[in-house]
Amino acid sequence: MKREDIIQPENLVYEKPKLLNDMTMHYCPGCSHGVVHKLIAEVIDEMGMQDHSIGISPVGCGVFAYRYIDIDWQEAAHGRAPALATACKRLWPDRLVFTYQGDGDLAAIGTAETIHALNRGENITIIYINNAIYGMTGGQMAPTTLEGMKTATCPYGRDPQIHGYPLNMSEIAAQLQGTAFVTRQSVHSVPAIRKAKKAIRHAFELSMQGKGSNLVEIVATCSSGWKLSPVKANQWMEQHMFDFYHVGDLKDVTAEKQ
Amino acid sequence: MNEENEILLLKGNEAIARAAIRCGCDGYFGYPITPQSEVLETLAELKPWETTGMVVVQAESEVASINMLYGGGGTGKRVMTSSASPGIALMQEGISYMAGAEVPGLIVNVQRGGPGLGTIQPSQSDYNQATRGGGNGDYNVIVLAPASVQEMADFVDLAFTLAFRWRTPVMMLSDGVIGQMMEKVVLPPFKPRRTEEEIAKECPWASNGHGIKERGPQVITSLELQPDIMEVRNIALQKKYKEIAEKEVRYETRHMEDADYAIVAFGSAARISQKAIEIAREKGRNAGLFRPITLWPFPEKEIAELSKQVKGILVVEINAGQMVFDVRLAAEGRVPVEQYGRLGGIVPSPDEIVDALMKLP
Numbered sequence: 202m203k204r205e206d207i208i209q210p211e212n213l214v215y216e217k218p219k220l221l222n223d224m225t226m227h228y229c230p231g232c233s234h235g236v237v238h239k240l241i242a243e244v245i246d247e248m249g250m251q252d253h254s255i256g257i258s259p260v261g262c263g264v265f266a267y268r269y270i271d272i273d274w275q276e277a278a279h280g281r282a283p284a285l286a287t288a289c290k291r292l293w294p295d296r297l298v299f300t301y302q303g304d305g306d307l308a309a310i311g312t313a314e315t316i317h318a319l320n321r322g323e324n325i326t327i328i329y330i331n332n333a334i335y336g337m338t339g340g341q342m343a344p345t346t347l348e349g350m351k352t353a354t355c356p357y358g359r360d361p362q363i364h365g366y367p368l369n370m371s372e373i374a375a376q377l378q379g380t381a382f383v384t385r386q387s388v389h390s391v392p393a394i395r396k397a398k399k400a401i402r403h404a405f406e407l408s409m410q411g412k413g414s415n416l417v418e419i420v421a422t423c424s425s426g427w428k429l430s431p432v433k434a435n436q437w438m439e440q441h442m443f444d445f446y447h448v449g450d451l452k453d454v455t456a457e458k459q
Numbered sequence: 460m461n462e463e464n465e466i467l468l469l470k471g472n473e474a475i476a477r478a479a480i481r482c483g484c485d486g487y488f489g490y491p492i493t494p495q496s497e498v499l500e501t502l503a504e505l506k507p508w509e510t511t512g513m514v515v516v517q518a519e520s521e522v523a524s525i526n527m528l529y530g531g532g533g534t535g536k537r538v539m540t541s542s543a544s545p546g547i548a549l550m551q552e553g554i555s556y557m558a559g560a561e562v563p564g565l566i567v568n569v570q571r572g573g574p575g576l577g578t579i580q581p582s583q584s585d586y587n588q589a590t591r592g593g594g595n596g597d598y599n600v601i602v603l604a605p606a607s608v609q610e611m612a613d614f615v616d617l618a619f620t621l622a623f624r625w626r627t628p629v630m631m632l633s634d635g636v637i638g639q640m641m642e643k644v645v646l647p648p649f650k651p652r653r654t655e656e657e658i659a660k661e662c663p664w665a666s667n668g669h670g671i672k673e674r675g676p677q678v679i680t681s682l683e684l685q686p687d688i689m690e691v692r693n694i695a696l697q698k699k700y701k702e703i704a705e706k707e708v709r710y711e712t713r714h715m716e717d718a719d720y721a722i723v724a725f726g727s728a729a730r731i732s733q734k735a736i737e738i739a740r741e742k743g744r745n746a747g748l749f750r751p752i753t754l755w756p757f758p759e760k761e762i763a764e765l766s767k768q769v770k771g772i773l774v775v776e777i778n779a780g781q782m783v784f785d786v787r788l789a790a791e792g793r794v795p796v797e798q799y800g801r802l803g804g805i806v807p808s809p810d811e812i813v814d815a816l817m818k819l820p
Contacts, residue, residue, distance in 0.1 A: 252671045255534065267678045273666040275533045276680035277526065278556050284523040285530025291514045292486050292536045293667055314526070317519035 218242035220251060220271045227265055229336075231431020233421035234262060236388040237301075237330060240398045242270045244405055245297065254297040255289045257282040259311075261303035262336040280311025283318030286325045290408075297405055299326040305335050308344040308370045315370065322379030322413040326404040329370065329416060331446060332423035340426035344368040347445055352426070367445060374416045375451035381413035383452040387420045387443075389435045403453075412454055420446045465646040471605070471637040474612040474644045475541065475567060476501035479513070482616035483652045485536035486514040488527035490546060493579040494635040495569035498541040511652055521546035525553030525566070532557060532564040532628075533679035535658040535665030537619050541567035543635070544585050545576060547593075554628055555594025558696075559681025561664075563622035565615065566600075567631045569638035572804040580804025581635030583726060584778035589632045590755040590785070597693060599700050601629045601707060602754040604725040608642035616647055623661060625703055632754060634777065636727035636806060709752035710761055714740070718747030720819055721765055723786050724775040725751050727806065732775050735812035746816055754782070759789040766790035771819035774798045775812055777805075795820055 220242040228234045245254050251272055258266040260279035267274030277285045282300035290298040307315050307329050315327065334352055335341040341354040345367050349358040359367070375383040382404050386397035397419060404415035420442050422434035429437055450456070469477065476498050479487060489499045499517060507513035518524040524540045531538035542550065547568045557564055568589065572582035592598045601621050605611045611633060618629040653661065659669045666677045683689040714736055715721065724732040729750040739746045749765055751758050762785075766772065771794050774783040783798035790796050799815035801807045 252668045254668055255666060257530065264682065267676075267680065271671075271676045273668050273671055273676055274678045274680075275530055275666050276560070276678065276682055277529070278552055281522070281526035281529075281553070284518070284526035285533070287516065287518075287523075288486060288488060288514075288527035288529075288531035288536075288538065289534055289667075291516060292531050292534060292538070296668055313519055314523050317523065 218246055220246045221269060222271050224268050226269060228262065229425045231422060231424040231434055232262070233332065233388050233419060234330060236394060237328065237397070237419055238266065238269050240388070240394070240401055241301070241328065244398065244402045245270070245272060248297070248402070248405060250297045253295060255293065257285045257289070257298070257300040259300070259302040259306040261306045263301050263303055263330060264337065266301045280306050280309070281314055282306065283311065283314040283323070283325070283327060287318050287321070287323045290323055290325050294324070297409060299328060299405065299408070301328045302330070303336070304329070304331045304333065304343045304345040308368050316373065316377070319374050319414045319416060320377045320379040324408045324411050324413065326408050326415040326417060328401065329418040330421045331418055332421040332426065333367070333442065334423050334426040336423045336426050347441060369446070371416060371418045371451050379414050380416060380452055381407045381454045382415040384416070384450045385418040385420060385446060385448050387438070387448055389422065389438060407455065418446070420448065464648060467644055467646065468641055469608060469644045470497055470639055470641050471608045471611040471633060472497035472569065472639070473501045474608050475615060476505065478612040478615040478647055479539060480505060480507040480511055481647050481649050482619065483537055483650045484513055484539055484615070484619070485652055486516070486531050486538040487540065488516045488518050488524045488531070488538065489540050490518050490521050490524050490542065492543045492546045494571055494581070494638050495541050495543045495567070498567065513652065521549040522552065525550035528564040528566070529553050529557050529560070529562055532562040533560065533665065534667040535662030537652070539565035539567065539615070541569065543569050543571045544573055544582070547585060548588070551588070551594035554600060555592070555596055555598065556681050557628040558592070558598035558600060559596060560679045561626040562628065562679060563619070563626055564628050565618040565622060565631065566628060567633060570632065570634040572802065578804035579635070581727065581806055582778060582804060583634055583728060583776050584781070585632065586754065586776065586778060586781040589630050590757065598696060599755050601625065601627060601703060601756070603629065603631050604752060604754050605631060605633050605637055606726050606729045606750060608637065608640065608644050611637060612644050612646055616650070621707060625699060626664070627703075632726065634727050704756035707753060708756050708758045708761070710758040711750045711752060713748040713750070715747035715749060715765070718745050718768070719770050720744060720746040720816060721749050721769045721772045722746060722775055722812070722816065723749045723751070723762065723772055723782070725754060725782065728775045728777050731807060731809055732812055734809035735816065738809055738813045739816050742813070742817070744817060757785050757789070759785070762786055762789035763791065766793040770794060772796045773812070773816050773819055775807065776800050777807065778802070
């Protein structure tokens with residue numbers, strides 16, 4: 202059998218998501234962003250929502266999310282994505298509206314916008330990439346930087362006496378009455394990627410059903426910021442990040458009713 | 460609500476809210492601050508979401524309000540917010556993003572005195588901020604200055620028209636006097652909100668998913684990291700501002716035909732100056748009023764002409780002297796240009812203005 206005979210549509214087991222275009226991504230090797238982009242593109246396509254979606258990109262490494270996924274986008278000011286999403290969803294209730302934010306954007310400068318959009322129960326989804334560091338600006342301390350973790354602005358390690366404590370936004374979000382689904386996932390292995398995709402789909406569906414706001418945190422790597430190889434970054438994440446950022450569902454209003 | 464030309468006795472702030480509902484506004488996003496809270500209160504009481512479908516959201520801050528405006532405007536909807544001076548200062552980030560991404564929207568500033576927390580009493584001390592852009596980067600917003608409750612109502616639809624014509628944020632620069640005083644208002648005729656198809660036709664640039672399969676993805680952004688491309692975008696913005704400056708200047712004159720002296724004033728200062736002119740004329744000083752309605756673009760050509768007609772100009776503004784510099788630039792030293800203003804929330808009386816006018820050489 203020739204190679205050409207095997208490459209046929211009926212033998213297809215996997216393909217690039219239709220909504221993920223061929224633009225070269227600016228992300229570093231080993232970065233989690235690309236995987237999460239892929240999952241979002243797949244879910245929107247599978248839900249048939251390309252012409253009914255509005256994505257809000259952040260300031261941070263995800264700033265150019267709009268270049269890679271073929272839907273309509275708006276590029277927010279730093280931290281303000283949930284405010285834009287609030288207006289988009291209120292004005293276009295039949296649209297799938299989501300934000301894509303990093304830990305600095307969501308848990309530092311945009312804490313107010315995030316908590317209030319979630320607490321108002323806006324029927325949106327917030328995709329939250331938590332890699333415990335500022336990637337875009339070159340590896341400074343994030344609100345989610347772990348105690349003892351070294352960054353450019355805490356070169357001797359995060360010391361709570363000087364820098365305060367890491368902030369756990371998903372635990373806060375789960376306490377809010379407006380949230381429907383709050384989950385923490387990762388994308389460092391095939392099973393984790395499958396679970397993360399399921400979580401994104403569930404969040405998007407709940408937002409379209411008007412159940413309330415949804416937060417999907419992805420505990421992510423930043424090999425450049427952490428100064429580790431992609432493989433070692435994954436290992437470091439498993440060894441250190443998961444101890445503080447426990448993976449799993451924190452709240453699901455549909456599960457509670459079952 | 461459907462009656463044409465409904466006439467009511469209203470505060471300026473209430474007039475804005477009612478006009479918004481009647482002129483097809485899709486959404487209001489705001490945060491309480493004195494002296495403009497009646498805008499949000501009136502909307503909450505009238506519940507337009509049950510009639511026209513207009514969305515009303517009380518945001519968690521002015522920062523959130525303006526970014527809701529940015530998001531909503533980016534989808535092609537007619538959206539507005541209102542605030543007062545300290546809140547408008549907080550909004551400058553979002554206004555700059557809207558200008559950079561060319562997103563239409565209406566921002567109402569019912570000014571109060573500053574700096575800082577200042578006072579809740581009226582002022583016009585945000586003139587510089589409003590007319591120079593206010594946020595980071597090279598940009599301008601169209602600034603409309605209402606001088607009556609009637610104009611508060613009329614300028615809502617005008618602001619939306621200009622905002623969408625030029626894809627720019629428009630600011631209505633009012634003040635605590637006009638916002639709080641009550642006058643008889645003829646409300647604008649009722650105009651329905653646009654349908655999705657109408658929005659798609661008017662705003663082919665909008666980011667809302669409509670028609671993406673035919674047109675391809677659309678992005679609302681002010682970001683461009685390539686300096687050569689960013690310069691081109693900036694030049695295009697400047698070209699647009701030049702065109703706005705040529706086409707959208709608005710002003711009003713009173714008693715200027717035979718005037719030897721002119722008062723240049725906007726908003727509530729212009730209202731008070733009307734009375735001052737009557738008194739001055741009784742005292743034998745033939746004065747007229749020139750009232751810029753657009754503060755940006757500024758009626759510089761018209762004021763240049765005026766400076767050839769009169770012996771002196773008095774700029775009356777409720778601040779320490781801001782518009783006076785624009786008037787002096789336009790007058791190019793042809794005649795003396797003096798300024799009279801009060802500060803800290805004090806509104807000048809007609810007699811004070813007359814005294815200042817009589818002192819002109």
